[in-house]
Amino acid sequence: MSNTETSDSLITTDVETGANERSATTDATAVAARDLDVYYGDEQAIDGVSMEIPENRVTALIGPSGCGKSTFLRCINRMNDMIEICRVEGDVEFGGKNVYDADVDPVALRRKIGMVFQKPNPFPKSIRDNVAYGLKIQGFDGDVDERVEESLKGAALWDEVKDQLGSSGLELSGGQQQRLCIARAIAPDPEVILMDEPTSALDPVAASKIEDLIDDLAEEYTVIIVTHNMQQAARISDRTAVFLTGGRLVEYDDTTKIFEDPEEQRVEDYITGKFG
């Protein structure tokens, strides 16, 4: 199986793939944050973060627990709006528009940005209905079955489920469920896909499949991924942002640079496992 080589790379600390394969020429910006502050009640979760995330690249957000990287991710598609005590200051630009402007409808925004969560959360519906969900709510009037097939192929799940599209999504294994969630996210053809620790609830084999998949997804989509797993960030991402406690963005650069020659001592300590 293909996972032998990838699981080999789990134990190496070499920096490979990702960055090297895609050219590092200057890219258009997909998402940009400017002086972003986020508060939960009185507590500050993100402190003055500014960064530009390039199009059609995999950008990894790493850092210790509670450093605000998931919060940052949820700011991009305004999922933080669901948390009543959450307050956001500063700008998050997507497609040249500040998503926190008064005339932005968060529901319409989320239709352009797919999201995959830490725990696989397929709906208790058939596999087909799961993938077609976004199409259904957006009133897609094309060939739904064709889209479902494309999306499942895009999520490397088609061959495993093509004969059981009518059975429940909950009957799949954990890794398959997560790929189903990815298929669901890409079915409405979003521009950006946000992933919040998508492999942390999975076993290494399932995780390596998802990693391969993320690499492929970057051909078409901008992928922003939060991860706790440093090797994973090194393997799959082109750019890496390191958040440290207090919600500060400490260093943000090409992945090779971050992992081989970070500017900050704290970042090096974190990456080499001296703390975190």
Add this chain to the structure above:
Amino acid sequence: MATDNATDGGFGEVSRVRGIVFEYLSLGASVAGLVALGVLLVYVAIDAFDLADASPEWLLTYFLTLVVPFLAFCLYSAGDRAVTRRALGVLGGGLVAVAALFTAVEAFVVEIPRLSWQLTYLFVVAAPVTAYLAYVGSRGRVGAVGFGLVGRLVGGAAIGLAVGTLFLVFDELVWFLAYTLGVFPAAVLYAYGRWRSAGRAMTAAAPVGLVGIVAAVFLRGVIATYPSDLLIYIWTLAVPIAVVGAVVVDGRGSRIAAAAAGGVPLAVATAGGFLAGGFGVPGPTALIVLIAVGVPTAVYVHRAIDEGDGLIGLGLPFLLVVGALVGALVVEAWGVPAPDPWLDVGFVTGSPSRTAADAGLYPAIVGSVIIIALVAVLSFVLGVGTSIFLEEYTAESGLIGSLTRLLQVNIANLAAIPSVVYGLLGLGLFANLLGLGFGTAVTASLTLSLLILPITIISAQEAIRSVPEDLRRGSDAMGATRWQTTKNVVLPEALPGILTGTILALGRAIGETAPLIMIGAATTVFSAPDSLFSKFSAMPMQIYAWAGFPQAEFRYGVVAAGVITLLVILVGMNGTAILLRNRAERGN
């Protein structure tokens, strides 16, 4: 210390006395309760069926022909779940089929002297078409039917109303022509268009139908000879129903099942229609009854044979019917005097009477069923709506949050208010203020709905709250509006829990007497209510009234028969509801 004990025989002992005492006390209490209830029911049954007066020979005969085979079957099926399930299903289904047949005959043959065409059409065509649309729209998932149904009911009702109007204005001969010249060609064109994906044929269907219907109106006077009523019925009603049944089943399963679903009821209905003419029953009516009961029976039996498991369970109704027949034959041949049960066909179909022997419960049964059906719809719609609003739409903090909490506390308190008070509210609000009338079915339904609304709301809230937050966030992240998330994700997942609460609440509503007395419901009415605004009585009220009669026959025999009827109907309703809920659970 532990190590010391371990050396001389184990680790010592930990006392479990309290746990064991608790376990057996609980067991004893539940067994005592069940036994007491069982004994009561046996006494009631003995009274209701007059078994105390039965001769030993009679008891022996039926024991051998009915009880022994039944017990043997129970013993046999106890080891095989599939057989038990099948037997229960077919017995329950058989009861429903018999009840449907009886109700249909009762409603259309006896009560209404001559069946009107428009009513028949609504009953036979509009209702199944609506159900079919709902089924297709939900892709067979029961969870979604609830919502698909609301929209499609409106559509179905509109179609039914339009067609019904056609009958009100014109007679069945016009309908015959309109069907033959307009509806039939249009349907064929449409089906052809669907089959060959020819858009033009589908577009042409509507104008062709319209032209045919208009032509029918003008041709009515021109054409002089028409086929008989029966042939019109078979051509315009029985054949389309059979075709729709066949197509529906074909879409779901095997071709043989489709042929059975379409062919068997059609053949039976046609034969029944011609035979019924000879027996003096209005032919078309019998035809409708047969086809309505025949389709589900054919489908069920075929599915049972198809799946193959628990096939022997199908034998139980057969066993019971044959046992009863053989018993009756033996008793007849032997010349044994038979007891005279209080609970017989006359009791279920007759009206109340001054003499115990003629007393019947029919008007009260109809009253109760009408009320419960209305209460179920009202409390489900209002209760689910309120709980969705409270759980999904209100904020948790701020002024709105405080208001919501106040509302919550009040709803919880409302659940504890005595039902007499609700009766008073119904009297003041619905009967007096809104002028819906004293003791009418609609007033009673609204009052009872209010009574159980708090229970429905609270249980629906619990069910909605138990839907994992992950699913909501997943749907939100896809760009779903709150309504889309609620409708597509939350409600289907919460439906089994919501149904459980509604079933429990309905059980309470059907047994209520106090609020009915307050709103002025009659204890005894002599004809079944025929509209929502007619006077009615409910089963518990009628039974209560009988219990106060001076004659002993009423207090012992008739009351017992009433109690058994009430229990059977209650268990039947709850059983159906639980079945529906289980299907919704499996759908998930």
